[in-house]
Amino acid sequence: MPGNPSWADGWLDANVVIRHLTGDPPDMAADAGRLMREAEEGRITLHLHPITVAETVWVLSRGYGFDRQAVAGAVRSFLRARGIRCEASDMVISA
Template sequence: MGGHPSRVASVACEGSLLSAFLDTNVIIRHLTGEPPAMAKRATELLASEPDLILADLVVAECVYVLESFYEVERAHVAALLRAAIALPAIRVDDSALLLRALERYEHARLDFADAYLVASAELTGVGAVVSFDKAIDRISSVERIAL
């Protein structure tokens, strides 16, 4: 499969069970529709319901690409990624964590990395984040430990 995307798409489209990690570019192509030929292949793959693993790091990179390159508004970025996470073809390690991080990113106006740390602190019961970033102070459920 290495380096041959049409092989991945053809395996998935034939109905065979495919277990693989998704790269950022596949999600971005699906969400943006650009370029059209790649977007079509990405969307077909995601619609074929194979077992595709979406790593948390890829979600973070998708946030960055959508914000910086495509200039998508924060609320729309969060909505797009929530929809991607909900696709039947996609499996994530901890959907509650990713969804909470997207919520914090969208509504608390934290960058995604900080939102992910805050969500992790909330959901694990740790309740604290060591950071120089004062924006975390806006979150009452988590203590920022300042250095």
């Protein structure tokens, strides 16, 4: 069916995004990095829901102490990466 994720697609959890962006803890960050490389190389497409982005923003700011600019830059860069698809991405990026 058009529009449905294929077997090479997956939905990202905030923990995977956070591990990739923070490098913490290193073993989980390495796993997240491998997943991101698969997406960047076009082998898989990773989908991200706007609520997952909101959770990621909250954890980066509250849990890791990132300032607003650092959070915005990290999230924007992540959302623009090859192989990442976010629902309502224009709205999410502008927020």
